[in-house]
Amino acid sequence: MTDLAATDLTPLAAELTGSLTTDPDILATHSLDESEYRPEGQALCLVRASCVADVVATMRFAHARGIPVVPQGARSGLSGAACAVDGGILLSVRSMDRILGLDEENKTVTVEPGIINQDLKDALRPHGLAYPPDPGSVAMCTIGGNIATNAGGMCCVKYGVTREYVREITVVLADGTVTRLGHRTVKGVAGLDLVSLFTGSEGTLGVIVEATLKLVPLGAAPLTALATFPDVRTATETVAAYMATGAAPSLLEMMDGMTIGLINEIADFGMDSSVGAVLIMQSDAVTAADDIAAFSETARDHGAVDVAFADTPEESEMLVAARRSAQPGNEHYARNHGGGQLIDDVCVPRSALADFCSGVDAIREETGVTIAIVAHAGDGNVHPSVFYDHSDPASVAAATAAFDRIMALGLSLGGTITGEHGVGTLKAGWLAEELDEGNRRLHRDIKKAVDPTGILNPGKMLSHL
Amino acid sequence: MTDLAATDLTPLAAELTGSLTTDPDILATHSLDESEYRPEGQALCLVRASCVADVVATMRFAHARGIPVVPQGARSGLSGAACAVDGGILLSVRSMDRILGLDEENKTVTVEPGIINQDLKDALRPHGLAYPPDPGSVAMCTIGGNIATNAGGMCCVKYGVTREYVREITVVLADGTVTRLGHRTVKGVAGLDLVSLFTGSEGTLGVIVEATLKLVPLGAAPLTALATFPDVRTATETVAAYMATGAAPSLLEMMDGMTIGLINEIADFGMDSSVGAVLIMQSDAVTAADDIAAFSETARDHGAVDVAFADTPEESEMLVAARRSAQPGNEHYARNHGGGQLIDDVCVPRSALADFCSGVDAIREETGVTIAIVAHAGDGNVHPSVFYDHSDPASVAAATAAFDRIMALGLSLGGTITGEHGVGTLKAGWLAEELDEGNRRLHRDIKKAVDPTGILNPGKMLSHL
Numbered sequence: 001m002t003d004l005a006a007t008d009l010t011p012l013a014a015e016l017t018g019s020l021t022t023d024p025d026i027l028a029t030h031s032l033d034e035s036e037y038r039p040e041g042q043a044l045c046l047v048r049a050s051c052v053a054d055v056v057a058t059m060r061f062a063h064a065r066g067i068p069v070v071p072q073g074a075r076s077g078l079s080g081a082a083c084a085v086d087g088g089i090l091l092s093v094r095s096m097d098r099i100l101g102l103d104e105e106n107k108t109v110t111v112e113p114g115i116i117n118q119d120l121k122d123a124l125r126p127h128g129l130a131y132p133p134d135p136g137s138v139a140m141c142t143i144g145g146n147i148a149t150n151a152g153g154m155c156c157v158k159y160g161v162t163r164e165y166v167r168e169i170t171v172v173l174a175d176g177t178v179t180r181l182g183h184r185t186v187k188g189v190a191g192l193d194l195v196s197l198f199t200g201s202e203g204t205l206g207v208i209v210e211a212t213l214k215l216v217p218l219g220a221a222p223l224t225a226l227a228t229f230p231d232v233r234t235a236t237e238t239v240a241a242y243m244a245t246g247a248a249p250s251l252l253e254m255m256d257g258m259t260i261g262l263i264n265e266i267a268d269f270g271m272d273s274s275v276g277a278v279l280i281m282q283s284d285a286v287t288a289a290d291d292i293a294a295f296s297e298t299a300r301d302h303g304a305v306d307v308a309f310a311d312t313p314e315e316s317e318m319l320v321a322a323r324r325s326a327q328p329g330n331e332h333y334a335r336n337h338g339g340g341q342l343i344d345d346v347c348v349p350r351s352a353l354a355d356f357c358s359g360v361d362a363i364r365e366e367t368g369v370t371i372a373i374v375a376h377a378g379d380g381n382v383h384p385s386v387f388y389d390h391s392d393p394a395s396v397a398a399a400t401a402a403f404d405r406i407m408a409l410g411l412s413l414g415g416t417i418t419g420e421h422g423v424g425t426l427k428a429g430w431l432a433e434e435l436d437e438g439n440r441r442l443h444r445d446i447k448k449a450v451d452p453t454g455i456l457n458p459g460k461m462l463s464h465l
Numbered sequence: 466m467t468d469l470a471a472t473d474l475t476p477l478a479a480e481l482t483g484s485l486t487t488d489p490d491i492l493a494t495h496s497l498d499e500s501e502y503r504p505e506g507q508a509l510c511l512v513r514a515s516c517v518a519d520v521v522a523t524m525r526f527a528h529a530r531g532i533p534v535v536p537q538g539a540r541s542g543l544s545g546a547a548c549a550v551d552g553g554i555l556l557s558v559r560s561m562d563r564i565l566g567l568d569e570e571n572k573t574v575t576v577e578p579g580i581i582n583q584d585l586k587d588a589l590r591p592h593g594l595a596y597p598p599d600p601g602s603v604a605m606c607t608i609g610g611n612i613a614t615n616a617g618g619m620c621c622v623k624y625g626v627t628r629e630y631v632r633e634i635t636v637v638l639a640d641g642t643v644t645r646l647g648h649r650t651v652k653g654v655a656g657l658d659l660v661s662l663f664t665g666s667e668g669t670l671g672v673i674v675e676a677t678l679k680l681v682p683l684g685a686a687p688l689t690a691l692a693t694f695p696d697v698r699t700a701t702e703t704v705a706a707y708m709a710t711g712a713a714p715s716l717l718e719m720m721d722g723m724t725i726g727l728i729n730e731i732a733d734f735g736m737d738s739s740v741g742a743v744l745i746m747q748s749d750a751v752t753a754a755d756d757i758a759a760f761s762e763t764a765r766d767h768g769a770v771d772v773a774f775a776d777t778p779e780e781s782e783m784l785v786a787a788r789r790s791a792q793p794g795n796e797h798y799a800r801n802h803g804g805g806q807l808i809d810d811v812c813v814p815r816s817a818l819a820d821f822c823s824g825v826d827a828i829r830e831e832t833g834v835t836i837a838i839v840a841h842a843g844d845g846n847v848h849p850s851v852f853y854d855h856s857d858p859a860s861v862a863a864a865t866a867a868f869d870r871i872m873a874l875g876l877s878l879g880g881t882i883t884g885e886h887g888v889g890t891l892k893a894g895w896l897a898e899e900l901d902e903g904n905r906r907l908h909r910d911i912k913k914a915v916d917p918t919g920i921l922n923p924g925k926m927l928s929h930l
Contacts, residue, residue, distance in 0.1 A: 438644025
């Protein structure tokens, strides 16, 4: 363990416009994200940067002394990427949250990294513009964190992930160098695509301090359908068949029966707890009515017991709110059953969705572990939640084994261990399983080239490669 | 200059399923792409790889001896990236051109790198599927080359560039290591985005030997409008205004009066040579008729003298064929005027299109150099062609200066030196102008990490950083 007392933080504190604290309670709070990961050891301090110069000062200070730095936004991540490392500086850019410029004609916005995703959406709405990516944490997560994790969400099935909206970023490198990457224009191939390299790098390559994002016109209010199925298989087969037609829904989500039951325990969305699975489908296209009809037909052909339609925008919104309640429902369940929840994030080819979910059934039966499933089904991105009792070592072991088996299952079906939540500490070992040796070597060599002393978020995404 | 005789190629030739030649005439042909760049010195040999093992053998051979390697596809590039380097191996993957697998349900195709873009399109059409990117060289360029340059085209205004269609690639690294990068699923964040890093890396990081591409449903036949303007300014102002409405045309191209005149010299597309500029606009959306009407209204509001509509698919196709004849028209002109043509590829914010073209006017007037303009106008991507007489040093100098001033103009308007053609040898110096020092350092360090001995395409994109 680092000798914290040996590090004199006074020179850093003196340079900051923002603040520096070593208060143990504040450090404890800021040492966690929304994952189950509990870091061992203790952070050195928390820097709340209020400007680029604060980030530069922090990186220079840390670089000169070989001190680890963990960049942080809202700490809403689910993989431990923003959790403390022993003896490291927690570098929060959460309070750098200004909109620096809106270019309505070219449909871009330039922001500081700490702005909340939903706050940005709300600010754009009066201008008739939208920033589509909408992770489940949309109300609390930051754009900087979204870029650092290449965040997804429910809109991705039509609108794509964060990377597709990042035109230009300003980053502070390990030694405090400030550099601008990418271009503000629609197209650009001047040099290597370093914007994409940093997007999804989970704080291991640099600290994002500014971003220029592509915007789209605010979409029309969508039409919504709710299809009810006797089981998960018929629901997932519907998804594969519907998407194979070339359909472009703006949302296509699945929840299994257990998830619906858990939602019903925390709120009344009028959903029938006895069903095996539901699909919520939206279209915001001018062809929405036809899209809904086509989806309905596919669902009925594949065994849906009912397809209902939202008659008003309020009803549409309620169905999406029900889907957004899945994680709160899971958390409520976990609190009453020992507190533990590990969330898988496997993405498989859509044609493998049904087999993947059957495989999870088998894991559930063989291990006796409780697992609930929600999915950004249209993208093949499935979130099985594995529940366990923190106080029972056997329960912890069984859950961990099930969590791992689900990733192995995903890989065996041509999928990836993480579609949108990222690697962090939670899946660092599994990343090494997914990548071949040449790929692992590229990761190691690029990390070493960009952060030669290894101070940026050590022990996380790249630690097992 | 390398002592070519000193290198015994026998061990390499013995390992190849494909062929190896040192025939001077063949080497001379394969030493050039479609740019004006004429490499000094001489290639060592040409390897025509017929399988991944051939590429591995070539890279191992070269790596052990420190011999440069230039990966090649169809050599249709416009920036010199595929041209020979002195003493280097030309490594062509052109004959690796098979379709390895089509996954209709998940809408992906896996191909070898040498397949011609148009051949892939033609093979997909009976399945109702499309691979959108359509560079001007679509009939001759390869998918491997498209990925290596992150190629664009006319469809990008709606469908985006090559990078958005590359899910997974297999690459052979400098030392012959074979590695698979990316994922076949719709989403995936397992590790750094190395697919994007290699896409557009112009052969400086590895040799692409396989790719899995995202496909889309084959679009409907588009409706087409042709708007005629008194000058380039009114045409470009129309583009900025129309795109600012949030319009999503599937094609929006501009040609200036000189370009139209040159097209008319090689074929009869029924275009009026006396106009100042034209815009060709297409929509393949279900709202195409409305889109065309809205475009027409915007064009008339901004000074169009006429807007005509294609009444049949054949008329639509003829207008696109006219646009595709711009480069042949330019080449015909160049052949009759000293042979020289330098093609700029600046991309600017759409709001700066009019000022950019006015700036080109000023450069034309001040230098007396002949410059014709075509543009993927909807993306702000402009191709001014600068003509000159190869045999007249003053003409060469004036053209080079004008070519450079056009890039400086683009940068001054918030643009980039290259929207889609790439850096190659032609713009290697200008890349150093566009990138800040931190960015240049990242490029140098990443190149060194991935290709430590610097054998992959030296003297090209990254040579001036």
